[in-house]
Amino acid sequence: MSSPIKLISTDFDGTLFEEYGAPPIPKRLVTLIGDLQERGAKWVINTGRDQSSLMETLAHARISILPDYLVLVEREIHVNEGSRFVGLTEWNAACTRDHAELFRRVRPDLPQLMGWVNTRFRATLYEDAYSPFCLIAGNNGDADVIHDFLNDYCRRVPQLAVVRNDVYARFSHTAYNKGTALAELTRRLGLEVDQVFAVGDHLNDLPMLSRDLARWLAAPRNAVEAVKHAVRRQQGFVSEYSHGDGVADALEFICQRAHAENQRLTLPTSG
Numbered sequence: 001m002s003s004p005i006k007l008i009s010t011d012f013d014g015t016l017f018e019e020y021g022a023p024p025i026p027k028r029l030v031t032l033i034g035d036l037q038e039r040g041a042k043w044v045i046n047t048g049r050d051q052s053s054l055m056e057t058l059a060h061a062r063i064s065i066l067p068d069y070l071v072l073v074e075r076e077i078h079v080n081e082g083s084r085f086v087g088l089t090e091w092n093a094a095c096t097r098d099h100a101e102l103f104r105r106v107r108p109d110l111p112q113l114m115g116w117v118n119t120r121f122r123a124t125l126y127e128d129a130y131s132p133f134c135l136i137a138g139n140n141g142d143a144d145v146i147h148d149f150l151n152d153y154c155r156r157v158p159q160l161a162v163v164r165n166d167v168y169a170r171f172s173h174t175a176y177n178k179g180t181a182l183a184e185l186t187r188r189l190g191l192e193v194d195q196v197f198a199v200g201d202h203l204n205d206l207p208m209l210s211r212d213l214a215r216w217l218a219a220p221r222n223a224v225e226a227v228k229h230a231v232r233r234q235q236g237f238v239s240e241y242s243h244g245d246g247v248a249d250a251l252e253f254i255c256q257r258a259h260a261e262n263q264r265l266t267l268p269t270s271g
Contacts, residue, residue, distance in 0.1 A: 007044065007182075007191055012047035026245050048204055116149065121142045135168065201222060210234070221246055223238070
């Protein structure tokens with residue numbers, strides 16, 4: 001029997017993966033996703049990590065399945081070609097080009113932005129290969145204030161956004177995030193939104209936790225309140241279980257519900 005869900009989009013840290021879990025990715029969840037893959041579903045890990053960090057962590061987790069796709073640094077798409085993950089050339093090239101142009105416009109303002117942060121907070125500011133402005137705040141309270149300040153700045157710069165996860169944040173382009181990457185995969189696979197499942201736990205997951213992109217939305221118990229609220233508001237599923245157990249709980253519930261809805265649609269009418 002084929003699966004009613006054809007594309008599974010999971011965040012990694014805090015959702016699929018619990019660093020100190022035993023195991024960090026529950027076997028129940030691995031079995032469930034593997035079964036859905038065998039029934040025709042595609043699985044994408046939609047994460048803020050880069051490829052080397054993600055692949056190393058997956059190897060240490062010793063899971064028996066691999067995703068069909070990766071969305072890395074919340075924007076780059078990579079395809080599993082058996083022995084390696086290969087970047088989606090057209091999408092990733094446009095992503096790189098558009099970010100370079102955006103960051104060229106932002107760079108003159110960086111000293112002022114960094115100065116504002118450094119005079120008020122104990123925070124780590126740095127540049128990496130993906131953003132000229134990266135932040136690690138001392139705590140979530142500081143991160144909230146800095147986030148508000150950076151959002152005010154972004155409103156004055158077309159196409160600029162802050163991507164936030166816990167105490168971490170960086171600048172990014174509004175056209176490239178977990179949601180737009182999920183939409184691109186849905187389009188390329190020729191799927192409908194009704195066939196897509198998305199689950200996440202933090203603020204950087206909000207762009208993909210939308211009924212415009214996925215019919216089936218979920219969050220584990222450990223998700224931040226903003227994520228739980230967004231999922232519940234859209235009639236999604238918030239599990240009573242945390243991390244990977246919560247994802248498994250959501251997938252089981254949603255598969256049962258989707259199958260029941262499909263049965264009702266295909267029952268012959270009387271009369």
